[in-house]
Amino acid sequence: MQIDLWSDFACPWCALGFYRLEAALRQFAHADEVTVVHRAFELDPRAPARRTQSMTDMLASKYGMNPAQIHAGHERLAALGTEVGLEFRFDRAQTGNTFDAHRLARAGRGTAAESDLVKGLFGAYFTEGSLLSDHEVLARVAAEAGMDPGTVASVLGSEAYATDVRGDEATARDLGITGVPHFLINGKWSVPGAQDVDTLVLALDRAWERTEGVEQAAAS
16 A cells, blocks of 8 residues: 655644654554655745744744744644654744755655655754755755765755656646645545544555455456
């Protein structure tokens, strides 16, 4: 069974969705037969490499929220993150463009490093407060995930996988995906948003049952 997961590394709900999916897979009886494919989605493709605004100022400007509302939202997210082992430190966050982080993640797709790389990128942004347009940060996260240094240097020193990232984003548009995280199970069943762990387990169980039923019918 394949799960395609569209997300952005600057999206807190995406980070929460990733961690919740990990938790759900730990409860799923057939987790060893599941492949998770991480796909790119930029919330702000036009973002500069580094914003001078704080996250609070950016959110206030973008959504018209006041600081108290933003702080309350961050506290809620922090509490939800704690439930699945994710530490949000919004006071440290440095906002900016995530395109190169997505290119790097694409380079790691299908390798043993993929999951650790994605987790490391979320952690770098939301826990460490590192800037994901900084190639030194990306190289460090990739090394900690076990990626080949030569591959990492080649990707970051070029435009490698840029077309693939744009392809993921185009596929999202074709599918009508306008928000992330977005889970697509076996190319058929969409699960939008950072659903709770129990909901994800239920979705996995149902998708598995339907897939098995189709296969059994085809075999007979």
